[in-house]
Amino acid sequence: MDIENLVKRKNLKLTTARMEILEKLLHASRPLCYDELKNGISMDKATFYRNITKFEDKMIVNSFESNDKKRYFELNQPLHAHFICVICDKIECIKEPLDFNLKGYSIENIILKGKCKKCNQI
Amino acid sequence: MDIENLVKRKNLKLTTARMEILEKLLHASRPLCYDELKNGISMDKATFYRNITKFEDKMIVNSFESNDKKRYFELNQPLHAHFICVICDKIECIKEPLDFNLKGYSIENIILKGKCKKCNQI
DNA sequence: CTCTATGCAAAAACTTTGCAGGGAT
DNA sequence: ATCCCTGCAAAGTTTTTGCATAGAG
Numbered sequence: 001m002d003i004e005n006l007v008k009r010k011n012l013k014l015t016t017a018r019m020e021i022l023e024k025l026l027h028a029s030r031p032l033c034y035d036e037l038k039n040g041i042s043m044d045k046a047t048f049y050r051n052i053t054k055f056e057d058k059m060i061v062n063s064f065e066s067n068d069k070k071r072y073f074e075l076n077q078p079l080h081a082h083f084i085c086v087i088c089d090k091i092e093c094i095k096e097p098l099d100f101n102l103k104g105y106s107i108e109n110i111i112l113k114g115k116c117k118k119c120n121q122i
Numbered sequence: 123m124d125i126e127n128l129v130k131r132k133n134l135k136l137t138t139a140r141m142e143i144l145e146k147l148l149h150a151s152r153p154l155c156y157d158e159l160k161n162g163i164s165m166d167k168a169t170f171y172r173n174i175t176k177f178e179d180k181m182i183v184n185s186f187e188s189n190d191k192k193r194y195f196e197l198n199q200p201l202h203a204h205f206i207c208v209i210c211d212k213i214e215c216i217k218e219p220l221d222f223n224l225k226g227y228s229i230e231n232i233i234l235k236g237k238c239k240k241c242n243q244i
Numbered sequence: 245c246t247c248t249a250t251g252c253a254a255a256a257a258c259t260t261t262g263c264a265g266g267g268a269t
Numbered sequence: 270a271t272c273c274c275t276g277c278a279a280a281g282t283t284t285t286t287g288c289a290t291a292g293a294g
Binding site: 066069094096102104109112113 | 186187188191193205208216224228229230231232234236237238239
Binding site for chain 1: 257258259260261267268269
């Protein structure tokens with residue numbers, strides 16, 4: 001994926017702050033929260049949140065709230081579920097397709113909460 | 123459902139504040155947020171949150187975060203999905219059973235986000 | 245009587261806004 | 270040159286905590 005073109009195609013200016021955020025999300029294997037994402041990126045939090053909002057408006061990034069009451073961000077990608085463990089708070093991307101059909105609705109985000117494989121055994 | 127016994131069975135003291143919260147949740151047809159739930163109930167917000175936390179610990183109530191960044195509460199009940207519209211922010215309880223079989227995981231909460239029937243047509 | 249629950253006020257955590265200066269195109 | 274973007278500081282939201290008093294069992 002070419003982040004530079006992605007940003008330009010959406011009529012956003014190419015700035016260091018934006019590149020840094022998107023690079024980090026691109027290389028993450030799961031959604032990242034504010035602290036994880038912002039860590040190491042030299043940018044004011046106001047700028048961070050303004051950019052995230054822009055990215056969400058332009059459908060470059062999406063986010064959801066987890067159990068720890070934090071927002072987690074990821075690059076937009078084909079629909080897949082996220083599993084959030086209510087015990088250990090870990091977030092996993094579920095690769096296997098979940099098929100259900102809700103007529104009339106368009107589904108953009110699936111969040112499952114419960115006990116993950118490890119915590120379920122305890 | 124007998125709220126009085128429910129509270130007592132969980133070793134919680136029966137107070138007006140608690141009765142009010144649970145009565146309101148019992149008669150709601152969908153999850154309620156802080157403002158909706160607290161409205162009309164004469165209780166400090168600290169007490170409210172402390173009670174909600176107790177209820178969640180005792181598995182009487184569960185909650186999730188919606189799109190509007192607010193937490194929504196409902197009485198614990200058989201597993202069903204919630205649909206959150208990203209356009210109009212409406213929350214619906216989905217009655218039809220969605221079965222995800224994720225081996226090893228226990229699923230306690232299902233949240234779907236997308237466009238509801240109405241907003242999807244626009 | 246004992247231990248839990250409550251109210252008040254203050255703080256904490258997270259996010260947004262106003263404004264003036266800086267930077268991409 | 271024009272707008273968009275950024276940093277800083279201040280304010281807004283939602284939730285939590287400390288402490289002294291009130292109330293349930």
